[in-house]
Amino acid sequence: MTAGSDTESVARHNRARIGLLSSLAVAAILIVPATAFAAKGGGTPAPAWIALSSVSGLSSAAAQPQLGVAVKFSSGYPSTTRNPWVSLSCYQDDALVFTQGGAPGSDFLLGGGSSTWLTSGGGATCRAELGDFYWRGGHQYYTYLAHTNFDAAG
Numbered sequence: 001m002t003a004g005s006d007t008e009s010v011a012r013h014n015r016a017r018i019g020l021l022s023s024l025a026v027a028a029i030l031i032v033p034a035t036a037f038a039a040k041g042g043g044t045p046a047p048a049w050i051a052l053s054s055v056s057g058l059s060s061a062a063a064q065p066q067l068g069v070a071v072k073f074s075s076g077y078p079s080t081t082r083n084p085w086v087s088l089s090c091y092q093d094d095a096l097v098f099t100q101g102g103a104p105g106s107d108f109l110l111g112g113g114s115s116t117w118l119t120s121g122g123g124a125t126c127r128a129e130l131g132d133f134y135w136r137g138g139h140q141y142y143t144y145l146a147h148t149n150f151d152a153a154g
Contacts, residue, residue, distance in 0.1 A: 046076065047146070048075070048076060048077040048078065048081075048130060048145035048146040049075060049076050049077075049130075049146050050073050050074070050075040050086065050104070050128055050129075050130040050145075050146045050147065050148050051073065051074050051075070051148055052065065052071060052072075052073060052128070052148060052150050053072050053073055053074040054071065054072040055069055055070075055071050056069045056070055057070075064152075064153055065110060065126070065150055065151070065152040065153070066110065066152055066153040066154070067110050067111045067117060067118065067121065067122075067124070067152060067153065067154045068109070068110060068111055068118075069109075069110055070107040070108065070109050070110070071088075071107070071108050071110060072105065072106070072107055072108070073086055073104060073105070073108075073128055073130075073148070074104075075104040075105075075130050075146070077130065077132070077145050077146075081132045081145070082132055082134040083132060083133050083134045084103065084104050084130065084131075084132060084133075084145075085101060085102075085103065085104075085130070085131050085132070085133035085142075086101065086102055086103070086104055086106065086108075086128055086129070086130055086131075087099070087100075087101045087128070087129045087131065088100050088101070088102075088108050088126060088127070088128045088129075089126065089127050089129075090110065090117060090124040090125065090126040090127075090152060091124060091125050091126075091127075092117070092120070092122055092123070092124050092125075095116070096116075097115060097116040097117035097120065097124055098110065098111055098112060098115040098116070098117040098118075098124065098126075100112060104130065108128075110124075110126070110152055117154075121154045122154035123151060123152060123153050123154045124151070124152050124154065125149065125150075125151055125152075126149065126150050126151070126152050127147055127148070127149050128147060128148050128149075128150075129144065129146075129147040130145045130146045130147065131143055131144050131145050132145060
């Protein structure tokens with residue numbers, strides 16, 4: 001074996017090792033949850049959450065959500081969240097009958113001013129999803145944070 005072939009073999013081995021380490025680093029970044037990067041002072045941040053807080057101005061425990069009334073949500077999220085956003089979607093069976101988006105703390109009028117649900121009536125199953133909705137470098141991004149589900153009468 002010549003000195004040149006030993007050098008080539010070592011170089012190939014080093015390139016393979018660098019490629020493997022780079023792949024592992026990328027995989028680790030993709031696997032670690034975004035909330036782990038939000039920690040300050042080495043602590044673990046509290047998980048994001050969202051909950052139905054009021055129905056027509058009353059505590060959610062005191063009133064049943066229903067078509068035509070306003071609901072409001074309470075939420076918590078990491079301080080690194082750029083633009084917290086709530087997306088509310090209501091379904092009858094598998095059909096989407098109403099959707100609305102807004103900032104946490106906004107009023108969400110079930111059925112809105114015009115929707116399939118408002119014209120057809122009946123109960124619906126709703127899902128409120130809390131996310132981080134932002135622009136960076138001319139691109140729109142969304143990161144899921146938490147959700148809650150509830151049934152609304154028609």
